[in-house]
Amino acid sequence: MGVALFERDNRSVALTQAGRRFRGFAEDTLASWEDLKHDVRQAPTELAGQIRIYCTVTASYSFMPELLTRFRKSFPNIEVILETGDVAQALQQVAEQEIDIAVAPLPDHLPNQMEFLSLLKTPLQFIGPTVDCPVSRMLNETPVNWRQLPLVISEYGLTRKRLDQWLRSQGVKPRVYAQVAGHEAIVGMVGLGFGVGLVPQLVLENSPMKERIRVIPVKPQVRPFDVGLCTLHRRMQDPLVKAFWQIAQTTSVEHPGN
Template sequence: MDLRTLELFHHLAGSLHFSRTSQSCNISPSALTRVIQRLETDVGKQLFIRGKRCVELTYAGQVLKKYAEDVLGRFERLQGELSEDAALSGQLSLYCSVTAAYSILPQIIPRYRTEHPGVQIYLETGDPAQAFGRLMSRDADAVIAALPAKPGPQISFLNMAVSPLVFIGARHYPDILVTDSQGNPDWGKIPLILADKGLSRERIDLWFLENAVVPRIYSQVTGHEAIIALVNLGFGIGLVPRLVLEKSPLCRDIVALENMPKLPSYEIALCTRDANLSNPRVRALWDIVAGES
């Protein structure tokens, strides 16, 4: 049972998706299947229940996942101790939204590259709702994301920015916003474009629930940039962090709407697993962000 096998198993135990793990770990699905089959033979237990639509961990799989986390964490700490006196090298993987990539990373990455030119930075951008999943499945060493109410017991974070959540509409389609006789939004008539999941969706869903509102949801999309694009085309109003709106190429055609519900702001942070702080490449990034805070 080597480290590569444990890494593949641990990733699959987090993703529960053979195709996703094979793509992320650069291994063919058939080869991944053979690795897992050999591992099951070695431990003498079935590790996954494979259904037509889902994959689940067995009890043995859950036990082995904890073992894999311990071994991989120990190896990361060993690498850190062995490289303390040497110039940093290897790869640092980061995950963040497109907006964070061109609004937050420029504050820290140039200094990181100057101080540690031997480190290759691998950046992946995507839906911020996937950030913590990427982190826990070891797809990323660190992520820049909005903090949930409870980040989790294994997560360390450094606050980097605060961004209010704002409702937005297209400047050229003012009639999209329908109000009642008192000037309040008529949620039953306003087409809404919302994130399909993530923190902004959780907060607006909670507001609707607490205020007994049944909204008219026109579209549910992945990513705040997609919300802005659809709002700009006049399909409805949306909800995005102000930072995303300010950095959007469409910002001149979009307006932040007034007299709308006030939702808790986004707290944007650099996040990593506690165990990753023993990785010198992650620690170097952490120290730079801490110094800027």
């Protein structure tokens, strides 16, 4: 093209303005090509190809099986590639087009280029251990001294943001024991007595560690999660993504805490 598409140094590579325009052109061209391929098919039941979905481990065995089963029955020729990981990375995966659809909580500010479909709401709960340990004894005090409690927290993401907001509202400077990736890891460390944490009730109810966990009632409560599907607006033009979206719109998801 006769212009630089990347700026590069010893530590990083970034797209130039021309590179960003070319990337958008390439994405639009690929999307148009997919549309053309699928438009020549005469019936929805003939849809075929791959769809990439990202969700947490908890979502993969709690409410997603019902949705995936319905989708599979309606569109048996579509291969579902399910990737699991930290929910804090879900929207980034969508934005970078590493996946087609992500299961994620609705952020405080949804990016303009993204579409969101609500599936369920789940409370965020403070949790502590039931085993006899220093943390349990601290939780038995009245009132609980939040300034002294060791916290197991998310490295980043919406849970971390909601936790920081709550602590600030209470004037508490947290004593952080560990920062981990994923709610499941928080439940595990709390259950072993390392500290207290904040996780969605959906994760707690489906955890094999739940018998080792107690919920810590707090006022005010932390704002709940609105969990749903997220994709780029332009991906809704893809018949496979549109088909999955339509199945989700007509599926009643069973979940705890609703």
